[in-house]
Amino acid sequence: MKIFSKIIAIMLCSLLYIQCTEEKHTTNAQEIGLETENKNNFSGKLNIQNSTIIYTAKANAELAFNISLKIDKTLIEATINYENESILINGYDNILTETQKGALLTTGKVIADYILETKEGEISMTAYALLSMVEYIGKSPVNYIYSKRNIKSAKNITNLKSRNEGITCIRKNSYVNAEYDDSRGTHKDRVKVGSKARKNYGCMGRCGSDCGRWWIPSAWTKDCMDHDQCSNINNASGGSRDKNCGDEFNEAADDYIFGVIRGCRG
Structure with missing residues (x-):
């Protein structure tokens, strides 16, 4: 666990200079x-952007964490296990408004500011698990239904040959074959990692929409590239419920949460 914590601390500290040059507060x-x-516990309550956010992250084992996020009256819970790379999410079929998601992302930013400024980037795995889930939920598609999902990372494959490679790292400025299927069949498109396909589709291959936020380290993986390209071509929406790219969305979920720990930092 100490090794994981040091990795995350180094990545957050690398962002400290940028943050400090932009803000004095x-x-x-x-x-x-x-x-x-x-x-083992990072919890609080914050009123921000006309929403009330109650956040709780608790360790239930050395590398397993229970996360609870209540945005106004909407509850989303998750269990993240970094040892076996599994995630259990239960959103009770709730839907967050874009305003609520914006408030959640701002909450993540101010928590990261606090950690960077008062702890010099020495983040606990408990706090990191919380920030990862805040980013994952806050950047979910419009009208996404947070149903109960059990996600487990597939076996890692490094030759980039098949769909759902587990967690396979890709590097910015390299080219990979984005593989996906939709109503028209199966496709393999050559895409440059980190390129901008169009508006809201920058940083192709990064796990998360567009280019993300400075306060959470980004994972860059093959499954995320597959979903990015599928979504780009099909104008996907609804996450796992999208008729064309829902399977690619599901296959990229473990990459989003565990990719950074695996070293997939572009």
């Missing part, structure tokens, strides 16, 4: 509504 615990903070 120092975020404190009161501003993020922090109620409990230790290596």
